[in-house]
Amino acid sequence: MYALVDVNNFYVSCEKIFNPKLEGKPVIILSNNDGCIISRSDEAKALGLKMAEPAFNKKQYLKENNVQVFSSNYALYGDISNRIIQVLKSFSPRIEIYSIDESFLELSDSEFVDLGKLGNEIKKRIQRYIGVHVSVGIGKTKALAKIANKIAKKEKQYNGVCILNSNRDIDCALRNTSIEDVWGIGRQYQKFLKYNEIFTAHDFLTINDNWIRKNLTVVSLRLKKELQGTSCIPLETILPAKKAIATTRGFGKIVTNVKHLKEAVSTYATRCSEKLRRQNSVANILTVFIHTDPFSNDKYHYLSKTIHLEVSTNSQMELVKFALKGLKKIYRNDLRYKKAGVIVSGLESANNIQKGLFNDTDIKADKLLSEATDYINRKYGRDKIKLAIQGDGKEWKLKQEMLSGKYTTQWSDIIKIKN
């Protein structure tokens, strides 16, 4: 059996831990640049605020209803997430960290025989140790655990814990689950399936395997098996190394000056190099892109350049150099830019780098330099040591007008809370 444990309204719940006055109030968290609504308290949901809704056209409504609004504070959410995972590990060593607020547990080795007791204990312990509410769904496969979790969250009488074990319960759950609520069925498939008169998870099980294989993909066929109770999406207990790493941001305001684009792009390349080193990878492909505002009336322009590197690297110097080279190729001085990004791919282990025959880059020196800057920046804060070209970000950095404190990760904010 698998359990899916998922934090209710995760980002909002994190803010509430350190700001108890938010309890009972409508609270929302905005995406980067304070753009869209990405987390809502129950009270905010009741006001009809929708997920992913742009916040700017709701400004008046938010004010009238006294909605508490926050910029997203990923340093805080990431730290709370890690603490929750530590608690979950006390229930089962077989754990898959599926996202920042969701984990799958395999329960075969659990000391609890009674699954209901287990679910309640998970909920209780996380509430007590961390201070957030979770929902627990338990089922024979990961897809069924997902469905159970959805029911636990939606139907009040379950009190946050739902177990799908007997055939009767599973059948009933599948009949009551709309096709769009099934894990792995997105917007397009939903439309297509409904057009073919498949409206519920139960309907989905009645269709022929070949039809699914032909009209959808093998992924959806796997999903069907999972819903039938045959586990075929394995638990991934080891976090697989990433195959691509991206750092992309919209700007706080429109950028026209190439100097500011250079600052942003070199900063994003720097972030990519840090992320590469963190997972001990090097990259041999780098893509840089810039684009104009897709929502403006002007013609939309997306410019990008992909560079294949002769020697794989995770060096800040190297990646910044190539990113700027790419930027130079695509930059046009007649456009108004809204966003830029750097993506590195072709990732491999940093332990065995294939050197170029005619390449004289001093890999060793680069490595020593990176280790030193990583150490200093970890200890004293991001970008304490940086390249001059990164600039100060004044002209392009994110808008984060309603950011809460780094209550658990920054000393000055920890002191604030203690007082």
Place this chain on the structure above:
DNA sequence: TCTGGGGTCCTAGGACCC
């Protein structure tokens, strides 16, 4: 007039997830 069979690798695009 007639023109095989069996592969691999790469890429772009489209679907999905949180």
Place this chain on the structure above:
DNA sequence: TCTGGGGTCCTAGGACCC
């Protein structure tokens, strides 16, 4: 004025090989 960011996987089609 103001609309997020970061990933994965699959498939079809084109190029190549013998």
